Amino acid sequence: MDNLITxxxxxxxxxxxxxxxxxxxxxxxxxxxxxxxPSGQQLILKxxxxxxxxxxxxxxxxxxxxKLPVPRILQVMPPQEGMSDAILMxxxxxxxxxxxELTNDLAYEIGSQLARIHLERTAGYGELIQPDNLSSDxxxxxxxxxxEGFAECSNNLPKELLDRCRHYxxxxxxxxxxxxxxxxxxxxxxxxxxxVRDGKLQGIIDWSAGRASFAQEDxxxxxxxxxxxxxxxxxxxxxDPRSKKPFLAGYASVRPVPDYQAMMPLLRLSRAxxxxxxxxxxxxxxxxxxxxxxxxxxxxxxxx
Numbered sequence: 001m002d003n004l005i006t007x008x009x010x011x012x013x014x015x016x017x018x019x020x021x022x023x024x025x026x027x028x029x030x031x032x033x034x035x036x037x038p039s040g041q042q043l044i045l046k047x048x049x050x051x052x053x054x055x056x057x058x059x060x061x062x063x064x065x066x067k068l069p070v071p072r073i074l075q076v077m078p079p080q081e082g083m084s085d086a087i088l089m090x091x092x093x094x095x096x097x098x099x100x101e102l103t104n105d106l107a108y109e110i111g112s113q114l115a116r117i118h119l120e121r122t123a124g125y126g127e128l129i130q131p132d133n134l135s136s137d138x139x140x141x142x143x144x145x146x147x148e149g150f151a152e153c154s155n156n157l158p159k160e161l162l163d164r165c166r167h168y169x170x171x172x173x174x175x176x177x178x179x180x181x182x183x184x185x186x187x188x189x190x191x192x193x194x195x196v197r198d199g200k201l202q203g204i205i206d207w208s209a210g211r212a213s214f215a216q217e218d219x220x221x222x223x224x225x226x227x228x229x230x231x232x233x234x235x236x237x238x239x240d241p242r243s244k245k246p247f248l249a250g251y252a253s254v255r256p257v258p259d260y261q262a263m264m265p266l267l268r269l270s271r272a273x274x275x276x277x278x279x280x281x282x283x284x285x286x287x288x289x290x291x292x293x294x295x296x297x298x299x300x301x302x303x304x
Contacts, residue, residue, distance in 0.1 A: 004082075004083070005019050005033070007082065007083055008045065008047075008077075008083070008086065011077065011080075011083070012045075012075065012077075012088060014035060014037065016037070016038050017035050017036060017037045017038070017043075018035070018036045019033045019034075019035055019045070020033060020034045020035075020036070021033055021034075022034055029048075029049070029050070029053060029208060029278075030046050030047060030048050030049075030053065030206070030208060031046075031047040031049070032044065032045070032046050032047070033045040033047075034091065035088075035091075042091035043074065043088060043089070043090065043091050044071065044088070044089045044090070044091050045086055045087070045088050045089075046086060046087045046089065047084050047085070047086045048084060048085045048086065048087070048208065049084050051079070051085060052127070052129065053085075053208035053209075054078075054084075054085035054086075054087065054208070055129045056127075056128075056129055056207060056208050056209070056210050056211075057087055057206075057207050057208045058073065058076055058087060059128060059129050059207075059210070060184075060207035060210045061073050061087075061089070061207060063120075063184075064117075064204075064207075067116070067120075068113060068116060068117065068204055069092075069113070069201060069202060069203050069204060070203060070204055070205070070207070071089040071090050071091075071092055071203060071205060072089060072090045073087060073088075073089050074088045074089055074090060075087075075088040076088075092195050092202050092203035092205075093197055093202065094195040094196050094197035094202040094203065095195065095196065095197070096191065096192055096193075096194065096195060096196075097110075097191035097192075097194040097195070097196045098191060098238060099191065099226060099237070099238035099239060099240035099243075100238065100240075101196060101199070102191070102226070102240050102243045103199060104243070104246040105199065105246070106196065106199055106200070106201065107243040107244075107246040107247040107250065108246040108247065108249055108250035108253075109200070109201050109250060110194060110201055110247060110250065111246070111247035111248060111249065111250030111251035111252075111253075112250040112251060112253055112254050113201060113204065113250075114186075114189055114218055114251055115250070115251040115252075115253070115254035115255045116254055117183075117184055117185065117186060117189075117218070118180070118183045118184070118185065118215040118218070118255060119183070119254065119255060120183055120184040121182065121183050121184075122134070122181075122182040122183055122184060122212035123182070123212070124136050124182050124212060125137070125138045125140065125141040125142075125181065125182045125211075125212055125213055125214070126140075126141045126211065126212055127211065127212070128184070128210070128211065128212050134182075134212060138176045138179040138181060138182070138213070138214055139173055139176050141211070141212075141213065142173075142176060142213075142270070143173065145270065145274065146169060146270045146273060146274075148274070148277065149270065149273030149274035149275075149276070149277040149278075150162070150165075150166070150169075150273050150277070151277070152273075152276075152277025152278070152280050152281050153273055153276050153277045153280060155280075156276065156280045156285065157276070157297070157300070161300060161301065164303075164304055165269060165273070165300060165303070168265075168266075168269065168303075168304075169266065169269065169270075172265075172266050173266070175262060175263045175266050176214075176263070176266075178216070178258075178259055178260075178262060178263055179214035179216065179263075180214050180215040180216060180258035180259075180260075181212075181213055181214030181215060182212050182213065182214065183212070183213070183214065183215060184210065184211075184212060184213075185210065185211055185212075185213040185214070185215065185217045185218050186204070186207065186209070186210055186218055186221075187209040187210060187211055187213065187217055187218065187221070188206060188209045188221055189204075189218040189221045189222065190221045190222060190225045190226060191225070191226060191237070192225075192237070193205050193206040214258075215258045215260075216258055216259075216260040216263050216264075216267060217267060219258070219260045219264070219267075220260075220264065220267035220268055220271055221271075222244075222247070223264055223267075223268065224268050224271050224272075224299075225237055225239070226239055226240055226241075226243060227239065227240075227241045227243075227244050229241050230299075230302065232298070232302050233295060233298045233299055233302060234294075234295065234298070235295055236291035236292055236294075236295050265303070268299065269300070269303065271296075272296040272297075272299050272300050273300075275292060275293075275296045276293055276296050276297060276300075279292065279293045280293075
């Protein structure tokens with residue numbers, strides 16, 4: 001990794017800067033560095049190992065540059081031999097939101113910002129970086145993502161559990177008739193991707209999972225993390241279900257809250273498979289991502 005950082009320093013003309021890796025427990029995909037220049041100026045370098053993650057991040061940061069509190073892109077770096085795609089962006093002062101900081105006023109503000117994301121309507125469901133492939137049916141896009149996660153879990157989870165989850169998915173897919181879309185969704189809208197300072201929202205980060213989808217998907221991120229209250233499942237992060245009411249009030253101040261509760265078990269099922277599948281594919285399910293893996297596996301085991 002030291003040799004790789006040397007290459008990025010040379011490519012960015014930052015040979016005299018200090019690179020400090022930013023890590024937290026549920027960070028799954030990108031490699032992120034905080035850069036401090038001799039002048040004291042700070043920057044962020046996000047290295048994306050998957051091309052589509054890089055393309056989505058660039059697309060959505062540019063799209064929302066004047067609409068939402070997102071970091072400004074300073075330089076993009078398409079892949080070169082031995083180096084992954086990377087984005088150099090401004091550093092937003094503050095810290096990642098924790099449940100303990102989620103006051104009523106802040107929850108209201110965050111909810112209103114999520115609603116502003118969902119105001120951005122799209123022509124169909126799927127990858128906005130490949131607009132010619134958008135589908136008019138949310139089932140097409142959603143089923144494809146479920147199948148990816150399910151296949152990745154097939155050699156890790158018990159067959160009986162897999163069969164029960166498959167049956168549930170097949171018999172409940174019509175819940176997508178309730179889909180509020182198509183619109184832009186973040187798809188990982190949770191405290192770990194929100195920067196706050198002095199009780200105010202400063203930045204919405206990590207757009208590498210963004211899609212054209214339906215609004216309920218972003219409520220899944222909150223229900224699956226901050227608002228998770230099942231005593232049978234030990235979460236790897238603090239929870240605060242009290243923030244739900246002001247969050248929804250903030251959302252409703254911008255647009256109506258979609259009917260998402262009926263769809264939520266299906267969405268959480270798919271989210272669990274996607275997360276477990278990713279950790280299995282990376283070989284980190286019993287290592288650095290063990291806590292996230294165990295939370296999602298326990299969710300599936302108690303689902304029925």
